[in-house]
Amino acid sequence: MPVTATEALPLFPLHTVLLPGAPLGLRVFERRYLDLVAECGRSGRGFGVCLILEGEEVGVPATPAAFGVEARIEDFGNDRNGLLTLQVRGVRRFRVARTRVRDNGLLVGEVQWCDGPAAAPLQPQHAMLATLLGELLEKVGGVHPVLGHASANLRQLEDASWVGWRLAELLPVTDEQRLALLQEDDPHRRLDRVLEWLDEE
Structure with missing residues (x-):
């Protein structure tokens, strides 16, 4: 059985499910996620959104679902309280093989990308x-x-x-x-x- 290669992807666990092609608005204030946004800006890459199975969106890293979707930043700004706001859109599905936590508390997944959508005519x-x-x-x-x-x-x-x-x-x-x-x-x-x-x- 062939071994599927994995790729490191920073994760943003949320109490919601992001879907391919779907938009999502986020407010970012924790240092680990501000660092994540800066990293995405430098690299031009996205980050992973997974549903939280156990835990909260702030504080101690939560337990994410095994499947998630890559989010790509489409726009950003600030709300009236000065917090960073993001507009992202879901792109590729992935499966999380394992996770680790960086020193700043950011969860990083070793992910396997799911196959892209082939043309599938409606039945x-x-x-x-x-x-x-x-x-x-x-x-x-x-x-x-x-x-x-x-x-x-x-x-x-x-x-x-x-x-x-x-x-x-x-x-x-x-x-x-x-x-x-x-x-x-x-x-x-x-x-x-x-x-x-x-x-x-």
Whole structure:
């Protein structure tokens, strides 16, 4: 069995699940995370966001979930209290093989990148999910870059992977359910899960 190479990635454990393609706003005030932002600025790299399984977002390093998503900084600023604010977007999924803690308290994961999304046309049994997503996107406005571009919207709504991530982002599901979808490699099985949850409502 081949050994999969790992890569060091600084982690930002949160009480939320970041999904591929999803935006997230953050306020940064702890020294370890200010250092993290400075490091990302120098290297041009992102950092990992994982759901906290045990612990808190501040203080002692929390226990993160085994799966997370790389966050790339798109914008930054300051709030009225002078705290650093970030706008990030989820990019690649990863699995955490092991973790270590730097001297400044920052958690670093040795991560294995999950395969990127291959083109996966929507299957007929999931067509109603694309219709539902189209209705949701009309209500939320300009959250996603493709909104307002009809041809791009149509292509995205035919992509099982994109439909699954956007439904996981927009539907009122729990973080545990989002994490279950994040751990699933097959985009069609993700949509099967979403259908099951909708049927239970």
